[in-house]
Amino acid sequence: MIAPGDAVLVLNAGSSSIKFELFEVRAEAAPIARFAGQVEGIGAAPRFTARDAAGRRLAERDWAEGGAPDSHRAALAAIIAWLDGVLEGRRVAAVGHRVVHGGPDLAAPVVVDGAVMERLRALAPLAPLHQPHNLSGIAAAAERFPGIPQVACFDTAFHRAHPWEADTFALPPEFYERGIRRYGFHGLSYEYIARSLEQHEPELAAGRVVVAHLGNGASLCAMRAGRSVDSTMGFTALDGVPMGTRSGQIDPGVLLHLIMTEGMAPEAVQALLYGNAGLKGMSGISQDVRDLEASDDPRAARALSHFAWRVRREIGALSAVLGGIEALVFTAGIGENARGLRARICDGLGFLGIAIDPVRNAANEREISPPGAGVRVLVLPTDEEAMIARHVVGLLRRSISS
Incomplete structure (x- = not known):
């Protein structure tokens, strides 16, 4: 269940950072951003920053030796500890995640369960800079928010309607059937630009x-x-x-x-x-x-x-x-x-x-x-986090209505 006034937390976990953005769900309009920030330098010299929707700096912290987050789990705990002070009664109803690779089949946002996680882990060799860290963020969020939907949104999904000629390599057909094909990435950014053009141009x-x-x-x-x-x-x-x-x-x-x-x-x-x-x-x-x-x-x-x-x-x-x-x-x-x-x-x-x-x-x-x-x-500015928040709200509302 997701309702107006609820919060959606969007996470973009990288190799040494977790970016976050908190959105408020609205009845008719798209979710609106309230807070954003990141923990960068995980495992080295971590630094936390947070700002409001107008870009004003609200928090900044460099950890002293011995107290710094050394994992995505610890970094997420630091983010949640700060968010607890600004949620103002809003319930975190879902967590959305950027996942770089969805493979040939995952072409739309999906609620993550054990089977989905296994499929995503199998794709890690195709995006070694991103996929393992994306999945670490999902695991950490699931531990911190048990029972709350974790929704994966894929950078490859926007490109899944390519014609065959654009997606295939000049190899025997069995390689294409085994998933060795052109996927395309940055799809959440491109989808945001497409929506922006539809609205304004x-x-x-x-x-x-x-x-x-x-x-x-x-x-x-x-x-x-x-x-x-x-x-x-x-x-x-x-x-x-x-x-x-x-x-x-x-x-x-x-x-x-x-x-x-x-x-x-x-x-x-x-x-x-x-x-x-x-x-x-x-x-x-x-x-x-x-x-x-x-x-x-x-x-x-x-x-x-x-x-x-x-x-x-x-x-x-x-x-x-x-x-x-x-x-x-x-x-x-x-x-x-x-x-x-x-x-x-x-x-x-x-x-x-x-x-x-x-x-x-x-x-x-x-x-x-x-x-x-x-x-x-x-x-045109892009906003992958806003695109993820829209997908999360849309997916959960559709699941309720069905």
């Missing part, structure tokens, strides 16, 4: 849109009428454009060479591709675009140039998949803030009708294309 939402989710993890998605048609990420969250520490697309022959000729262990190759490639590996400096833009090291400039090149290439490819484009949307940390990179990415895309107004772009306006441009270029 219905004509664009009904058309052909390429969305660039550019953050520490980065991908692009082609949408037609608000549905995912193709994405740059594939079997794992390694594919596509370069990212903060991940390589993006790489010739599989390179991997064979590293293992078979140079003698690298598969575990070492995995560590390279996930943790020491991308902007960090290319620059030798940082995965943070702000650091790279401030650096006079030529390696930083080359890393940013390569990133812009690859994103520009994928915009062209996805526009071809759609047969044209009415809008390009930038979102996530880099997409929403890196003005110089946005301009570099769009430079040379005039043949698609894409152009940037330098004044609008410098001001970080919502629309950064010139008036009357053939393709509208928008900068």
Whole structure:
């Protein structure tokens, strides 16, 4: 049972952090955010921060040695201890979780039970940076909130309606049947953008849109009428454009060479591709675009140039998949803030009708294309946690009505 006034807690558990957001359920409208924050640096130098819906800092804590959370369970306990003081009588009716990989079958939010957890654990090798920590967050929340629904929402779900041509690899069919196919990720972010366009730009939402989710993890998605048609990420969250520490697309022959000729262990190759490639590996400096833009090291400039090149290439490819484009949307940390990179990415895309107004772009306006441009270029904030909260409330209300 979920009712107006109840609270939904949304958790996004990473390797060394738990982000949280608390939403209040409303009768007709979407859940409204009340509080948010995170514990970061779990196992090293943990730090807790919390803020209200207006972004005002409400709490900040660095733990002294010996008293710091050393696990997701302990970090969640610290979050709950703080929330107990601000819930003001609201009942936590459900906990929603971002889970990166749902595999070929889990294409909608689901209440987690033992069988679902086993299916999700089996997918951990396909998302080693994310899935185990997502599941740790579910286990910790189930222990703290016994009997309260734990709802998993999947980053892969939004892409499950892709045509077969977009999802398959050029391998014998039995590999596809065994689940070796292209899944796509960042689906909760893309779904939020699709809903935002539907609400505020219905004509664009009904058309052909390429969305660039550019953050520490980065991908692009082609949408037609608000549905995912193709994405740059594939079997794992390694594919596509370069990212903060991940390589993006790489010739599989390179991997064979590293293992078979140079003698690298598969575990070492995995560590390279996930943790020491991308902007960090290319620059030798940082995965943070702000650091790279401030650096006079030529390696930083080359890393940013390569990133812009690859994103520009994928915009062209996805526009071809759609047969044209009415809008390009930038979102996530880099997409929403890196003005110089946005301009570099769009430079040379005039043949698609894409152009940037330098004044609008410098001001970080919502629309950064010139008036009357053939393709509208928008900068829209994403909110995966809000999308999860909506899914949780919708799923539980449907289960009650049925």
